[in-house]
Amino acid sequence: MAEEPDGRVAIVAGAGDGIGRACAIALARSGAxxxxxxxxxxxxxxxxxxxxxxxxxxxxxxxxxxxxxxACRALVDTAAKELGRVDVVVNVATYNPAGRLEDLDPAEFRRAFEINVLGVLAVSRAALPYMRAVGGGSIVQISSEAPRAKLVNLGAYAATKGAMEVASGVLAKEVGPDGVRVNVVVAGYTDNAKLAAYMADIADRRGVPVTTVRDEMTKSSALRRLTRPEDIADVVAFLASAQARAITGTITPVTSGVSIGG
Structure with a gap:
């Protein structure tokens, strides 16, 4: 088993609650x-x-x-200055403006792009010199099923997450020779406050109980369960670890089997 470097430092951008919170705790428990x-x-x-x-x-x-x-660059610089290095970056932050594409305010689409693509890349790019200085590192981006499902009313979210996935794959090729790995984790229907609000909105529009929507989402997965933030965090912690030293450029679904690749 490969050993982790002493004193690893991990940045989790978008760590206030839900998946971000779980990722931060999982990385700390792994010794970072x-x-x-x-x-x-x-x-x-x-x-x-x-x-x-x-x-x-x-x-x-x-x-x-x-x-x-x-601010994204200042975040990374502060981490390096205060804690001495940067080994891992996890980008969880996301902006999800609801609305049909023909009706969506361009400013909302622009903000989604600024956070979901440019913000993710800004944090990732700012970390690269620090990762090179310690011989490598791991960047993990959090995406969703939206680019594949192409859900109505979530077009801006799906488009920007798709752009982020493509950019991350290119970045993996560009920085691989420096020992920096870049991977994407696709979160399924994740059992948290955001999903509860989304289910409540669907239930209200359809005129059905929230439990009906929850049951439908649960049954849409092969494992008949919603994904928990900790499920995603455990995969992120693995991809950030030395055990994943030969893994880069991947898009890994943690969806409880909402979609099965072939």
Whole structure:
């Protein structure tokens, strides 16, 4: 089994709650010191305190607007300055404007692109010099089934997540010779507050109980279960680890079998 470098530092962008929170905790439990970033300071402070209590690892919380390119670079620079290095970046932050493409305000589409593509790339690119300095690193981007399902009312989200996946694959080829790995994890219907709100909206529009929508989503998966944030976090922690040293350029579904590739 490959050994992890001492004092690994992982940045989780979009770590306030849900998948981001689970990823930050999983990485700390794997032995990494963690930098958590999101726009709202309060959830970050609570998360940092929880990680420190649970794991004893060093934790730095950095409120960051991930639509701001300068702020993304400052996040990475702060992590390196305060904790000494950067080994892992996990990009969870996402913006999901609902609406049909013909009706969607272009400003909403633009913001989705700024966060889901440009923000992800800004954090990733800012980390590259620090990763090269320590001989390599791991970047893990979080995507969804939206680019494949092409759901009505989620066109901007699907388009920008698809662009992020393609850009991440190209980046994997570009930085592979430097020992930097880039992978994408596709999250399925993830049992969290965002999914609960989405199910409630569907139920309201259809005039059915929320439990009906939840049952339908559950039954759409081969495993007959919703994916939990911890399911995704465990895969992220693996891809960030030395055990995944030969894995790069992949798109890995963690969907409980919502879609089965062939």
């Amino acid at each position: 010191d963690v930098v958590v970033a999101a726009r709202r300071p309060e959830p970050l402070r609570r998360l940092a305190a929880d990680i420190a209590d649970l794991t004893g690892r060093r934790v730095l919380d950095v409120p960051t607007d991930l639509a701001d390119q300068d």
